[in-house]
Amino acid sequence: MQAGVGAKKVSESEISTVRLMMPTDANVSGNVFGGAIMRYMDEIASIVAFRHSGKKVVTASIDRMNFYRPVYIGDLLIMKAAVNYVGKTSMEVGVRIEAQNPKTGEVSHTGSCYLTYVALDADGKPTPIPKVIPETPEEKKRYGQAEARRRTRKAEVESEKRDD
Amino acid sequence: MQAGVGAKKVSESEISTVRLMMPTDANVSGNVFGGAIMRYMDEIASIVAFRHSGKKVVTASIDRMNFYRPVYIGDLLIMKAAVNYVGKTSMEVGVRIEAQNPKTGEVSHTGSCYLTYVALDADGKPTPIPKVIPETPEEKKRYGQAEARRRTRKAEVESEKRDD
Amino acid sequence: MQAGVGAKKVSESEISTVRLMMPTDANVSGNVFGGAIMRYMDEIASIVAFRHSGKKVVTASIDRMNFYRPVYIGDLLIMKAAVNYVGKTSMEVGVRIEAQNPKTGEVSHTGSCYLTYVALDADGKPTPIPKVIPETPEEKKRYGQAEARRRTRKAEVESEKRDD
Amino acid sequence: MQAGVGAKKVSESEISTVRLMMPTDANVSGNVFGGAIMRYMDEIASIVAFRHSGKKVVTASIDRMNFYRPVYIGDLLIMKAAVNYVGKTSMEVGVRIEAQNPKTGEVSHTGSCYLTYVALDADGKPTPIPKVIPETPEEKKRYGQAEARRRTRKAEVESEKRDD
Amino acid sequence: MQAGVGAKKVSESEISTVRLMMPTDANVSGNVFGGAIMRYMDEIASIVAFRHSGKKVVTASIDRMNFYRPVYIGDLLIMKAAVNYVGKTSMEVGVRIEAQNPKTGEVSHTGSCYLTYVALDADGKPTPIPKVIPETPEEKKRYGQAEARRRTRKAEVESEKRDD
Amino acid sequence: MQAGVGAKKVSESEISTVRLMMPTDANVSGNVFGGAIMRYMDEIASIVAFRHSGKKVVTASIDRMNFYRPVYIGDLLIMKAAVNYVGKTSMEVGVRIEAQNPKTGEVSHTGSCYLTYVALDADGKPTPIPKVIPETPEEKKRYGQAEARRRTRKAEVESEKRDD
Numbered sequence: 001m002q003a004g005v006g007a008k009k010v011s012e013s014e015i016s017t018v019r020l021m022m023p024t025d026a027n028v029s030g031n032v033f034g035g036a037i038m039r040y041m042d043e044i045a046s047i048v049a050f051r052h053s054g055k056k057v058v059t060a061s062i063d064r065m066n067f068y069r070p071v072y073i074g075d076l077l078i079m080k081a082a083v084n085y086v087g088k089t090s091m092e093v094g095v096r097i098e099a100q101n102p103k104t105g106e107v108s109h110t111g112s113c114y115l116t117y118v119a120l121d122a123d124g125k126p127t128p129i130p131k132v133i134p135e136t137p138e139e140k141k142r143y144g145q146a147e148a149r150r151r152t153r154k155a156e157v158e159s160e161k162r163d164d
Numbered sequence: 165m166q167a168g169v170g171a172k173k174v175s176e177s178e179i180s181t182v183r184l185m186m187p188t189d190a191n192v193s194g195n196v197f198g199g200a201i202m203r204y205m206d207e208i209a210s211i212v213a214f215r216h217s218g219k220k221v222v223t224a225s226i227d228r229m230n231f232y233r234p235v236y237i238g239d240l241l242i243m244k245a246a247v248n249y250v251g252k253t254s255m256e257v258g259v260r261i262e263a264q265n266p267k268t269g270e271v272s273h274t275g276s277c278y279l280t281y282v283a284l285d286a287d288g289k290p291t292p293i294p295k296v297i298p299e300t301p302e303e304k305k306r307y308g309q310a311e312a313r314r315r316t317r318k319a320e321v322e323s324e325k326r327d328d
Numbered sequence: 329m330q331a332g333v334g335a336k337k338v339s340e341s342e343i344s345t346v347r348l349m350m351p352t353d354a355n356v357s358g359n360v361f362g363g364a365i366m367r368y369m370d371e372i373a374s375i376v377a378f379r380h381s382g383k384k385v386v387t388a389s390i391d392r393m394n395f396y397r398p399v400y401i402g403d404l405l406i407m408k409a410a411v412n413y414v415g416k417t418s419m420e421v422g423v424r425i426e427a428q429n430p431k432t433g434e435v436s437h438t439g440s441c442y443l444t445y446v447a448l449d450a451d452g453k454p455t456p457i458p459k460v461i462p463e464t465p466e467e468k469k470r471y472g473q474a475e476a477r478r479r480t481r482k483a484e485v486e487s488e489k490r491d492d
Numbered sequence: 493m494q495a496g497v498g499a500k501k502v503s504e505s506e507i508s509t510v511r512l513m514m515p516t517d518a519n520v521s522g523n524v525f526g527g528a529i530m531r532y533m534d535e536i537a538s539i540v541a542f543r544h545s546g547k548k549v550v551t552a553s554i555d556r557m558n559f560y561r562p563v564y565i566g567d568l569l570i571m572k573a574a575v576n577y578v579g580k581t582s583m584e585v586g587v588r589i590e591a592q593n594p595k596t597g598e599v600s601h602t603g604s605c606y607l608t609y610v611a612l613d614a615d616g617k618p619t620p621i622p623k624v625i626p627e628t629p630e631e632k633k634r635y636g637q638a639e640a641r642r643r644t645r646k647a648e649v650e651s652e653k654r655d656d
Numbered sequence: 657m658q659a660g661v662g663a664k665k666v667s668e669s670e671i672s673t674v675r676l677m678m679p680t681d682a683n684v685s686g687n688v689f690g691g692a693i694m695r696y697m698d699e700i701a702s703i704v705a706f707r708h709s710g711k712k713v714v715t716a717s718i719d720r721m722n723f724y725r726p727v728y729i730g731d732l733l734i735m736k737a738a739v740n741y742v743g744k745t746s747m748e749v750g751v752r753i754e755a756q757n758p759k760t761g762e763v764s765h766t767g768s769c770y771l772t773y774v775a776l777d778a779d780g781k782p783t784p785i786p787k788v789i790p791e792t793p794e795e796k797k798r799y800g801q802a803e804a805r806r807r808t809r810k811a812e813v814e815s816e817k818r819d820d
Numbered sequence: 821m822q823a824g825v826g827a828k829k830v831s832e833s834e835i836s837t838v839r840l841m842m843p844t845d846a847n848v849s850g851n852v853f854g855g856a857i858m859r860y861m862d863e864i865a866s867i868v869a870f871r872h873s874g875k876k877v878v879t880a881s882i883d884r885m886n887f888y889r890p891v892y893i894g895d896l897l898i899m900k901a902a903v904n905y906v907g908k909t910s911m912e913v914g915v916r917i918e919a920q921n922p923k924t925g926e927v928s929h930t931g932s933c934y935l936t937y938v939a940l941d942a943d944g945k946p947t948p949i950p951k952v953i954p955e956t957p958e959e960k961k962r963y964g965q966a967e968a969r970r971r972t973r974k975a976e977v978e979s980e981k982r983d984d
Contacts (some may be wrong), residue, residue, distance in 0.1 A: 683863075689859065689879065693858055694855045694882060695859040697855075698854050699847075699853065702853070715931060717884060717887060718854055718855070718882075718884065721878060722976075723878075723881060723883045765964060
């Protein structure tokens with residue numbers, strides 16, 4: 001099922017999932033917490049990272065997320081997550097979030113986000129990850145964009161550390 | 165207690181809080197989910213936004229967050245949140261996250277994040293927010309940095325929408 | 329998108345989802361509660377029933393489920409749910425449960441279950457449901473089997489009521 | 493307190509319990525999830541199985557359950573669970589579920605269900621269970637009915653495995 | 657079933673319940689939080705108060721509780737709750753807590769506690785409660801002790817208010 | 821940072837925290853369970869005890885708490901916790917609870933409570949705790965009051981044990 005030693009296809013680890021938004025997910029106004037969505041997003045993305053690497057993983061960063069529209073209790077949260085890019089010991093997972101009103105069937109794009117995970121060995125040290133093989137044009141486009149984001153992130157972390 | 169009609173001091177709404185990390189916050193490796201931290205961060209920051217504006221608020225964006233170090237079950241999560249900047253109907257809240265190992269007492273900086281909230285009126289439409297009065301040099305510095313981040317964010321949202 | 333007034337395809341409402349088994353899902357021995365699995369199964373199946381009928385639904389029965397193998401904390405629970413059969417005001421949703429060990433990638437069949445939902449109108453009374461259109465040979469086979477199970481269930485409910 | 497080596501009375505392990513139905517137990521319509529009831533049922537029945545056998549237990553099957561009436565947030569869920577029958581390494585526990593509206597005091601029968609547990613030794617292998625001693629006429633009737641259900645279940649599992 | 661207008665027997669509202677202590681109930685050391693036990697105790701005692709009064713109730717006070725022994729994850733928490741005494745608009749509910757190690761079957765007394773509830777009418781104002789009829793010698797003894805505690809409590813609340 | 825071997829200032833371990841009351845914290849009437857407040861109170865107080873002692877701690881008793889006013893979903897629960905007094909192996913932590921209506925900004929005193937913790941060594945046996953140094957007049961007043969409460973508690977435990 002694997003595309004060679006140290007390399008896996010995007011499709012081997014990608015996940016699509018659906019979750020019903022419950023009262024515990026929302027603030028008192030009935031809007032689902034942006035943070036609740038990020039919690040579910042990290043859960044699903046870390047599963048993708050675990051599946052791709054076969055290792056214990058830890059979240060290194062979560063990119064900025066814009067919430068285009070509010071999500072409400074009773075909505076279905078649809079999440080699609082896949083590995084976009086793999087570095088030496090870290091990988092970027094992209095998640096697309098949609099909300100569906102199950103009464104009308106209407107689906108709207110809530111937002112998208114990129115999460116970076118580091119794979120760890122048994123001693124908790126960063127450890128190499130199998131390469132990823134983008135196959136479709138969409139996967140190849142995402143691979144290139146993720147590589148660019150990675151350079152931006154590295155520059156920002158450096159600058160943050162100087163200000164800290 | 166209020167510093168004039170339509171204006172409040174940063175200190176009037178800021179919050180400091182502590183939370184014990186429990187088994188439900190962590191993945192199977194015992195590391196607290198980055199997303200779990202963002203969940204708590206959004207809860208506390210939305211309280212600050214609610215206190216400042218006196219209105220129902222909704223999360224518009226959560227900025228990128230780098231996790232400098234993993235947080236573990238049993239650690240104390242210390243969160244300090246304050247309004248950095250206020251626009252017409254939106255405001256930026258900054259949160260600084262620290263983790264304390266209660267056994268050794270050692271505190272480490274986990275990361276910092278900026279969240280943007282929009283205030284809503286009774287019909288769910290954006291509504292004006294009282295200005296914020298930064299008083300200390302630190303608050304004034306944060307005000308200026310938040311204003312710059314706001315411009316970057318606006319540019320990025322425009323560009324994302326074109327790619328969508 | 330709809331296949332005619334009062335009729336929808338199976339594929340219009342079916343759902344596939346993945347969930348990470350957490351410490352709260354398991355008993356003290358580390359085995360996931362069979363009942364926890366049924367809780368998630370009912371959540372996902374009721375979403376399918378809601379999507380198909382466009383109405384508020386209530387669980388009328390959950391069929392017997394055999395757990396072929398135990399599921400453990402850290403496993404991924406993969407659930408696939410689809411409408412099998414539609415009566416006048418009730419419908420059967422089938423769920424197939426698989427567990428994946430994310431370390432080895434190995435997937436095993438945990439069990440399958442059939443749930444019956446009744447659609448309700450605004451007064452909480454049973455209300456007609458759109459017919460379902462099975463398209464693939466697999467969907468057609470499931471339709472026939474569900475029709476048979478429905479007859480068995482009706483007979484059993486009658487007999488239970490006499491013994492009550 | 494024990495009725496001989498390898499034998500215990502039904503009354504030594506039976507449990508009656510009451511639980512308040514909370515917002516987290518219900519779907520958006522305010523009806524308690526059938527699956528939520530099965531979750532609580534499995535928790536209480538596995539305690540009975542643990543008490544009777546004195547061993548770690550795992551759910552082998554949960555029989556079909558008909559929900560005669562919906563249960564609502566604010567209702568009390570009354571559960572009565574007892575060992576019905578014991579085989580060599582497995583046992584059937586029966587649970588009767590009633591819902592009480594605490595305002596009116598009215599109690600209605602929600603449904604009943606039979607769960608089968610296997611006792612496991614330290615290596616996770618099935619291990620012998622003490623016999624059960626039915627004492628009252630009701631307990632004796634349940635023992636006989638459980639023995640009959642057991643034969644039906646065995647036949648069904650065989651047939652399911654062939655279809656799998 | 658009721659023993660006269662404005663009077664109910666203790667046995668009409670008393671409850672016995674069992675709950676399995678889960679990882680979410682315990683601190684990092686594996687001891688169940690005393691506060692978690694008080695949470696469950698208040699849930700069950702408020703059900704008793706609701707059943708006795710047939711009204712919405714609110715917790716007015718929870719008496720001091722000594723935890724004689726720690727409770728651990730995997731223990732069964734056995735709670736027995738009954739109305740001890742009824743005043744004009746408030747009533748005392750007593751709860752006895754025991755912990756059972758389900759492996760050894762050993763039961764130990766964890767502690768006992770007295771909770772006071774006020775019954776509220778539709779406007780949220782205190783409203784009269786039916787009298788309670790203690791029948792057994794034990795119930796009569798508890799009635800007298802509760803009456804004495806009530807006097808002590810009233811004196812203490814007065815004194816606390818002066819110090820506040 | 822420590823004020824001598826075996827002695828710490830009150831300010832070294834005290835905590836102030838804020839928590840948003842959610843639907844899961846309340847009974848069906850929308851009032852937050854008194855027991856839910858005690859759960860959070862014990863969580864925060866046990867952190868203070870852990871910080872002061874640097875040891876694993878277990879709740880020995882929770883004093884009586886009067887709820888002066890109901891707390892509602894959507895209120896902010898403000899908790900301030902500090903060590904009041906230290907004995908040989910046990911310490912008293914005081915918690916002051918306030919509720920804030922975030923819309924009006926109004927803060928009211930919900931109640932105050934005293935919790936006693938015992939520090940445990942690696943074998944689970946009581947172990948000595950560093951002394952506490954009260955510095956402000958308020959801290960000194962609380963120290964004296966706590967010492968008096970301790971004597972009362974010891975007398976009561978003795979008397980309870982005789983009645984048990």
